[in-house]
Amino acid sequence: MKSVAFHTLGCKLNYSETATLSRTLQADGFVKKDFEEEADVYVINTCSVTENADKECRMIVRRIQKRAPQAMVVVTGCYAQLKPQEIAKIEGVDLVLGAAEKFNLSAHLKEITKGPADGGGAKICSCDIEEVAGFHSSFSMNDRTRAFLKVQDGCDYNCSFCTIPLARGHSRSDSIDGVLQNMRELVANGTKEIVLTGINLGDFGKGINGGKTKDSSFLELIQAMDGQEGIDRIRISSIEPNLLTNEIIEFVARSRRFMPHFHIPLQSGSNKILGLMRRRYQRELYQDRVAAIKELMPHCCIGADVIVGFPPKVMTTSKTLTASCTSWKYRICMCSLIQSALTHLHPALSPLCPCTSAMSATKPCAICLIKRCSTSQSSIMASSAKYSLKCPTPTVSWKASPITISKCKPPTAPNGKSRW
Numbered sequence: 001m002k003s004v005a006f007h008t009l010g011c012k013l014n015y016s017e018t019a020t021l022s023r024t025l026q027a028d029g030f031v032k033k034d035f036e037e038e039a040d041v042y043v044i045n046t047c048s049v050t051e052n053a054d055k056e057c058r059m060i061v062r063r064i065q066k067r068a069p070q071a072m073v074v075v076t077g078c079y080a081q082l083k084p085q086e087i088a089k090i091e092g093v094d095l096v097l098g099a100a101e102k103f104n105l106s107a108h109l110k111e112i113t114k115g116p117a118d119g120g121g122a123k124i125c126s127c128d129i130e131e132v133a134g135f136h137s138s139f140s141m142n143d144r145t146r147a148f149l150k151v152q153d154g155c156d157y158n159c160s161f162c163t164i165p166l167a168r169g170h171s172r173s174d175s176i177d178g179v180l181q182n183m184r185e186l187v188a189n190g191t192k193e194i195v196l197t198g199i200n201l202g203d204f205g206k207g208i209n210g211g212k213t214k215d216s217s218f219l220e221l222i223q224a225m226d227g228q229e230g231i232d233r234i235r236i237s238s239i240e241p242n243l244l245t246n247e248i249i250e251f252v253a254r255s256r257r258f259m260p261h262f263h264i265p266l267q268s269g270s271n272k273i274l275g276l277m278r279r280r281y282q283r284e285l286y287q288d289r290v291a292a293i294k295e296l297m298p299h300c301c302i303g304a305d306v307i308v309g310f311p312p313k314v315m316t317t318s319k320t321l322t323a324s325c326t327s328w329k330y331r332i333c334m335c336s337l338i339q340s341a342l343t344h345l346h347p348a349l350s351p352l353c354p355c356t357s358a359m360s361a362t363k364p365c366a367i368c369l370i371k372r373c374s375t376s377q378s379s380i381m382a383s384s385a386k387y388s389l390k391c392p393t394p395t396v397s398w399k400a401s402p403i404t405i406s407k408c409k410p411p412t413a414p415n416g417k418s419r420w
Contacts, residue, residue, distance in 0.1 A: 001029050001030065001031050002029070002030050002031070002040040002041060003030065003031040003032070003033045003039040003040045003041070004022070004025050004030040004031070004032060004033065004039055004040065004041040004042070004043060005032070005033045005034060005035045005037060005039040005041070005042050005043070006018050006021070006022055006032075006035060006042075006043045006044075006045065007035045007042070007043070007044050007045070007060055008045045009044070009045065009046050009047040009053070009056060009057075009077070009079075010045070010046070010047025010048075010049060010077070010078070011047065011049070011197070012148045012195060012197040012237055013138075013148070013150055013153070013197045013198065013199065014045050014047060014077060014078075015140055015148050016138040016139050016140050016148040016149065016150045016197055017045065017102070017136075017138045017150065018043075018045045018140075019138065019139065019140035019141060019143060019148075020103075020136075020137075020138035020139065021043065021045075021102070021103070021105055023141075024103075024105070024106055025105065025106055025109075028106045036067075038067055038068045038071075039068065039071060040068075040071055040072065041071060041072045041073075041074065041109060042064045042068075042071055042072070042073050042074070043074045043075075043076065043105065044057060044060055044061070044073070044074070044075045044076070044077070045076055045077040046075060046076065046077035046078060046079035046080055046087075047077060047078055047079060048077075048078035048079045048081075048082050048163050048164065048167045049078075049163075049164070053079040054079070054083070054086060057075060057079065057087060057090065058090055061073055061075075061090050061091070061092045061093060062092070064092065065091070065092045070114065072094050072095070072109070072112065072114055073092050073093050073094050073095070074093075074094065074095045074096075074097065074105065074108075074109070075087050075090075075093055075095070075096050075097070076096070076097040076098075076101075076102045076105070077102070078099075078163075078164065078167035078168065079167075080096050080097060080098055080126070081098040081099045081126060081129065081166075081167045081168075082163060082166060082167050084096045084098060084124045084126045085124070087122070088122035088123075088124050089122075090122075093122045094112060094113075094114055094121075094122055094123065095108060095109075095112050095122060095123050095125070096122055096123070096124045096125065096126065097125050097126070098124075098125060098126025098127060098132075099126075099129065099132045099167065099168060099169060100126070100127050100131065100132045100133075101125040101126065101127075102136075103136045104125075108123075108125060129165075129166055129167070129168075129169050130169070132154075132168075132169035133169075133172075133209055133210075134172070134208055134209065135153055135172045135173060135174055135207075135208040135209075136153075137150060137151075137174050137178055137179075137182055138150040139182050139185075139186060141185075141186060141189055141191065142189060145192070145193065146193045146194070146195050146235070147186050147191045147193070147194050147195065148195050148197050148237075149179070149182060149183065149186065149194050149195065149196055149197060150174075150197050150198060151173060151174050151179050151196055151197070151198055151201070151204055151221065152171065152172070152173040152174070152198030152199065152200065152201055152203060152204045153168055153169075153171075153172055153173070153198060153199055154168045154169040154170050154171045154172050154199055154200070154210065155168060155170075155171055155199045155200040155203070156170055156171040156200070156203065156210075157200060157240075157278075157280065158278055159277055159278050159279060160276065160277050160278045161267075161277055161307060161310065164199055168199050169210075170210045171199070171200055171203045171206050171210055172206055172207060172208055172209060172210035173198070173203070173204045173205060173206055173207065173208070174208070175207070175208070175216070176216055176220060176221050176224050179221060179224075179225065180224060180225065180228060183225060183228055183231065184228070184230075186231075187228070187229075187230035187231050188230075191231070192231070192232045192233065193231075193232060193233040193234070193235065194225075194231060194233070194234050194235070195234075195235045195237050196222075196234065196235070196236055196237055197237050198237075200240060200243075201218065201236065201237065201238060201239050201243075202218050202239045202240050202242075202243025202244060202248075203218075203240075203243060204216070204217070204218040204221055205217050205218065205220070205221070218239075218243070218248065219245065219247055219248055219251065222234070222236075222248070222251060222252075222255075222258060223251065225257075226251075226255050226256060226257050226258060231257060232257065233257060233258075233259055234257045234258050234259065235258070235259045235261055236252075236258070236259075236261070236262060236263075237263060238263040238264075238265065239262065239263070239264060240264075240265060240280070240281075241264050241265070241266075241281045241285055241286045241289050242280045242281040242285065244262065244264060244289050246292055249289070249292050249293055249296060250296065252297070253296040253297050260297045260299060260300040260301065261300065261301045261302075261303075262293060262300065262301075262302050262303070263302075263303040263304070263305075264286070264289065264290070264302065264303070264304055265304065265305040266286055266304040266305060266306050267279060267305060267306060267307050267310075268283075268306065268307060268310060269283050269306075270283070271283055271284075273310055276310070277307075277310060290302060301343045302343055303343065
């Protein structure tokens with residue numbers, strides 16, 4: 001029997017899909033092996049969110065080539081949908097599967113043969129993202145304490161910083177009956193906690209083919225799940241603030257099974273920047289949602305994502321750069337909000353951030369400002385440690401997340417005055 005090994009990059013949704021692909025291949029006679037072991041087939045499920053997607057993919061393929069040069073290498077996932085030609089040129093890659101072909105992996109493996117050793121001969125099975133249709137339910141099982149259950153895929157939003165709609169297609173979702181069926185299977189296998197995952201989770205209800213109308217809602221889904229026996233805990237992974245309604249908050253507050261935990265992307269505390277990002281809310285709505293949560297669930301854990309250094313325009317002059325410095329902290333987060341409510345924060349430094357320029361010594365680094373805006377109870381997670389977070393008085397000690405951040409002297413401008 002042939003053996004297969006998987007490596008997953010990216011989000012919980014990717015992990016749920018990898019687990020489903022693994023079970024499918026095992027049902028077809030493959031033997032699953034650890035990724036560090038020698039196998040006949042290696043499958044890399046990629047991500048498009050990280051800037052180093054190409055670098056990571058190449059590095060993993062090189063590791064496979066050293067370990068098992070005759071193995072078949074398959075690359076799928078978001079990066080494979082966005083840039084299949086680039087991946088096909090990587091030496092050692094044999095098959096590239098886009099979003100529409102990911103779940104046909106087993107059929108493709110029966111037809112493909114090992115390509116030439118010098119690369120460039122990879123078979124590409126991909127289509128335009130507009131042609132991607134249908135919903136493939138997925139869930140992880142028996143590999144973690146928590147099971148990741150995919151209930152929604154794709155996104156109809158058009159945020160200016162995000163490539164996910166181009167990699168995943170339009171918003172579509174499972175039916176409530178389909179979700180409950182998967183939930184029962186997880187319970188039967190001893191799962192005690194389920195984490196609901198999706199690209200735009202709150203947009204649940206548009207059906208397997210998507211559309212502008214909904215046949216159900218996210219609130220109806222969680223109400224149905226809460227009534228199922230055999231599961232101890234259910235957790236909402238991430239939900240947009242404009243889709244987190246008061247009804248959802250009130251339901252979670254009185255639920256028997258849903259955990260008092262919300263991850264609500266913030267991205268910026270500036271309404272101007274939120275507009276440039278094409279986000280569908282303003283900071284006042286975000287504050288209202290957090291206030292409603294804390295009123296009903298004072299003990300609730302609330303997490304947020306922020307993008308540090310999102311530029312409203314190309315900053316080419318020192319005058320423009322200086323103006324950006326003075327409003328920097330408002331782009332990161334709302335200080336009062338973090339001090340009073342948030343329990344964990346995931347900062348991501350924009351690759352276009354002027355903080356990485358030669359003039360970075362005149363502005364505070366992202367970590368220093370986030371530290372100033374946070375309390376000692378806040379857990380600051382470094383989700384983008386690959387970026388150089390420059391500081392004129394660097395005192396940041398990087399460790400495994402959550403990271404430890406020591407006190408930092410406020411940076412000073414050329415005129416000697418503090419930036420804070």
